[in-house]
Amino acid sequence: MHPTLNIAVKAARRAGSIINRASLQLDQVSVQAKSPNDFVTEVDQAAEAAIIEVLREAYPEHGILAEESGASAQSSDSEYQWIIDPIDGTTNFIHGFPQYAISIALTKNGALEQGVVYDVTRNELFTATKGRGAFLNDRRIRVSKRVRLNESLIGTGFPFRQFDHVDAYLAMFKDLTQKTAGIRRPGAASLDLAYVACGRLDGFWEMGLQPWDVAAGALLIQEAGGLVSDLAGEGTYMETGNVVAGSPKIFGQILPIIQAHRTAALRA
Structure with missing residues (x-):
């Protein structure tokens, strides 16, 4: 696994543990509306902070664009930028509907280099490195062969x-x-x-x-x-x-x- 992808996976798993713990006590999760039909919870914020902490520790010079905290000061200067959604599917999460995921990507000069989508409820880890294929829990995946x-x-x-x-x-x-x-x-x-x-x-x-x-x-x-x-x-x-x-x-x-x-x- 590419070193930067390995860090992204580490960040996703750390955030996933926060999300999974919170999913057991959804009645205690604080929910706010950012705009109509668009919600954020304290869990989104904690998961995002955990992801950024792992990425910053490994790559302090990289830029970050995150859903809850926006763009970092480094984003305009660095050739590398992490793009983060701590909980994609927050509305599902707050209703206990088990279809949400952590999404982390890395771009270099605007081109996608690394990607992680982690389904924390099913423990399904999707990963990709540019030029090296895509995987689900270390198994190579391909798009469907259906033609009709x-x-x-x-x-x-x-x-x-x-x-x-x-x-x-x-x-x-x-x-x-x-x-x-x-x-x-x-x-x-x-x-x-x-x-x-x-x-x-x-x-x-x-x-x-x-x-x-x-x-x-x-x-x-x-x-x-x-x-x-x-x-x-x-x-x-x-x-x-x-x-x-x-x-x-x-x-x-x-x-x-x-x-x-x-x-x-x-x-x-």
Whole structure:
């Protein structure tokens, strides 16, 4: 395992122990609303602090972009930046719905280098290093070999923070529902992307995501032989927050369907 990936795994496991302990006493967890339908808990904050402590100890000069604490002072100067989501799926977590994960990625000059998605409830550790493949608990993973869209299971995420594009999204959803074997919305984008990487889902799309939702999962898919893009089929998904992903055969079929329902605002 690459040294930086090893540190990311150490950080994820330390945060995971905090989250697992808290999950046993959810009635005692303090919850605050950052914005409508967007929540943060003291557990998010403690898990993020634990992750940053491990990363800082090993790489004090690296920049950090974290969901709860934002960008560090080093982020504008360092060629390396860690991108962290301490609990992707906080709403699920506070309801005891076991679909949430820790997501940690490392970029070098803006390019993804390392990725970790840790499902703490199932003890499933997804890891990827650029050019070295993707793994689930040390077992090599690949995207699915399914080639027919009507046999494919597709993941998605409903708009829940901003509803500017909800009509376009619903049109995409309606079209894909009729042309696939099913649509799933578990509520944690990093895990959805990890599931694409290991073949549990054949494709995925969502709009309005943040870099920490996408970074690690995108690298997992790429290293597992899949494709990731924005709605235009380009590589700016980290900037736009709009993501389409899948195995090559299914990606090539769902992207045109999604593009057919883009509004002028989504084309900008």
